[in-house]
Amino acid sequence: MDKVRVRFAPSPTGPLHIGGVRTALYNYLFARQHGGEFVFRIEDTDSNRFVPGAEEYIIESFKWLGIKFDEGVSFGGEYGPYRQSERKEIYKVYVDQLLRDGLAYVAFDTPEKLEAKRKEIPNFQYDATTRLSMDNSLVIGGEETARRIANGDKYVVRIKIEPGEDIVVNDIIRGEVHINSSIIDDKVLYKSADNLPTYHLANIVDDHMMHITHVIRGEEWLPSAPLHVLLYKYLGWSDTMPRFAHLPLLLKPDGNGKLSKRDGDRLGFPVFPLEWHDPKTGDVSSGYRESGYLPEAVINFLALLGWNPGTEQEIMSLDELVSLFRLERCSKSGAKFDFEKGKWFNHQYLQMADNRRIAEEMMKDITANGVVTDMAKVEQVVGFMKSRVSFIKELWPLCSFFWIAPTSYDEKAIQKRWKEETPRIMHELYDVMAAWDNYDDIEGSEAHVKAWCEQKGYPLGNVMNPFRLMLVGELKGPHMFEVTAVLGKEETLRRMETAFAALPK
Numbered sequence: 351m352d353k354v355r356v357r358f359a360p361s362p363t364g365p366l367h368i369g370g371v372r373t374a375l376y377n378y379l380f381a382r383q384h385g386g387e388f389v390f391r392i393e394d395t396d397s398n399r400f401v402p403g404a405e406e407y408i409i410e411s412f413k414w415l416g417i418k419f420d421e422g423v424s425f426g427g428e429y430g431p432y433r434q435s436e437r438k439e440i441y442k443v444y445v446d447q448l449l450r451d452g453l454a455y456v457a458f459d460t461p462e463k464l465e466a467k468r469k470e471i472p473n474f475q476y477d478a479t480t481r482l483s484m485d486n487s488l489v490i491g492g493e494e495t496a497r498r499i500a501n502g503d504k505y506v507v508r509i510k511i512e513p514g515e516d517i518v519v520n521d522i523i524r525g526e527v528h529i530n531s532s533i534i535d536d537k538v539l540y541k542s543a544d545n546l547p548t549y550h551l552a553n554i555v556d557d558h559m560m561h562i563t564h565v566i567r568g569e570e571w572l573p574s575a576p577l578h579v580l581l582y583k584y585l586g587w588s589d590t591m592p593r594f595a596h597l598p599l600l601l602k603p604d605g606n607g608k609l610s611k612r613d614g615d616r617l618g619f620p621v622f623p624l625e626w627h628d629p630k631t632g633d634v635s636s637g638y639r640e641s642g643y644l645p646e647a648v649i650n651f652l653a654l655l656g657w658n659p660g661t662e663q664e665i666m667s668l669d670e671l672v673s674l675f676r677l678e679r680c681s682k683s684g685a686k687f688d689f690e691k692g693k694w695f696n697h698q699y700l701q702m703a704d705n706r707r708i709a710e711e712m713m714k715d716i717t718a719n720g721v722v723t724d725m726a727k728v729e730q731v732v733g734f735m736k737s738r739v740s741f742i743k744e745l746w747p748l749c750s751f752f753w754i755a756p757t758s759y760d761e762k763a764i765q766k767r768w769k770e771e772t773p774r775i776m777h778e779l780y781d782v783m784a785a786w787d788n789y790d791d792i793e794g795s796e797a798h799v800k801a802w803c804e805q806k807g808y809p810l811g812n813v814m815n816p817f818r819l820m821l822v823g824e825l826k827g828p829h830m831f832e833v834t835a836v837l838g839k840e841e842t843l844r845r846m847e848t849a850f851a852a853l854p855k
């Protein structure tokens with residue numbers, strides 16, 4: 351078999367949708383596991399839909415996610431240029447070849463003429479049944495066509511589809527898909543107005559010239575596949591035609607239909623990898639990165655939307671995915687976008703992540719709140735608290751008490767836990783804590799205080815709850831002696847003193 355070469359070929363028409371990220375991921379996994387190559391191509395032949403910044407956005411997204419390309423726009427390679435707008439001359443050669451071979455023709459129909467036809471004929475399609483009633487080279491002949499082109503008349507080149515032919519798309523995921531050519535229209539392949547091919551022609555020419563062996567893309571491109579198979583045939587490239595694999599759609603988390611940006615807005619989750627600032631409207635759309643997702647969690651989550659390893663295993667690193675992924679195991683039916691599962695993955699990956707990495711991120715929130723502290727302490731707090739969160743940004747509100755001493759105390763907690771004898775017991779505890787020095791030793795501290803409680807005959811709850819109230823201000827937080835370990839002796843005693851002054855005597 352030829353060396354596997356796959357490509358991700360977005361059109362820079364806006365931010366990359368999360369479905370596109372999944373397509374790129376599956377291509378990447380497939381390339382890596384076959385020791386193949388992954389090409390990044392920009393399909394920008396539709397200049398009307400070009401959005402500035404989109405290309406840079408896409409590149410940055412993959413950088414963040416750790417999906418690497420071997421060649422393409424911004425990466426170089428021997429089959430460039432990889433931006434279709436820079437390949438005009440290349441396509442023109444094949445447009446001319448198709449015209450010469452009588453497999454395509456020149457059409458001059460104005461938008462008005464096409465509109466009138468659509469009104470006249472229900473479900474109008476430009477094809478074998480209608481083309482002879484239109485304004486094209488098949489009707490007016492070669493000489494007149496040449497004259498009008500020389501005259502500067504605007505034209506398009508359309509593929510000439512023979513009706514009644516059985517076209518077979520051999521899809522790795524879907525098997526053989528048969529389509530009758532009669533339902534396909536004579537698609538436009540080239541427009542003289544901008545001297546550019548349309549998506550269909552450029553896509554096929556580039557896949558051929560870049561030696562692409564497998565076309566792995568979203569299900570929305572399946573309807574175009576029969577035309578692409580025909581184009582390979584018309585261009586004489588059937589023997590080296592890539593294998594197709596059309597991935598299942600991503601569906602709404604609730605109900606039916608394709609996942610859209612509106613679902614994300616409605617249910618509160620991002621549909622883009624990075625935050626996107628629309629250059630025209632100024633609208634800002636949320637991104638996975640800015641929402642606090644770890645890239646490896648996003649990868650793992652997306653990998654399982656439309657594929658599974660055939661076991662119960664859910665947590666898989668990128669390297670594991672490379673070895674476990676099988677294109678044949680992708681599902682045909684759409685994958686529900688379960689964003690709660692995405693949060694679950696983030697929680698799992700936070701638990702596996704290095705505390706230092708999380709601490710560095712959390713430090714930004716700490717600094718933003720005007721607190722100065724050292725990284726070692728933040729790292730320690732992360733270790734104690736990360737099991738309670740799914741996102742790093744949830745840590746600061748949950749942990750601020752480690753740095754900011756309480757200035758008030760929860761009323762309900764006081765009523766419930768601050769009994770008549772409590773001040774006396776807490777003063778005794780103060781002496782115990784003042785005589786103790788091994789605050790860093792969490793188990794030791796606990797054993798020490800517990801032994802004292804036992805000796806005194808104090809029920810543990812009558813000691814620990816008011817102690818917590820004094821240090822935290824309410825009855826929440828991690829293990830009591832994790833709190834004292836982080837606060838240290840000086841701060842623990844200081845908070846107790848403050849509490850004695852503020853709480854009922």
Ligand code: GLU
Nearest residue numbers: 359360361393553567571
């Ligand atoms: N330019 C197309 C897109 O935006 C590429 C489709 C394909 O992969 O053939 O997705």
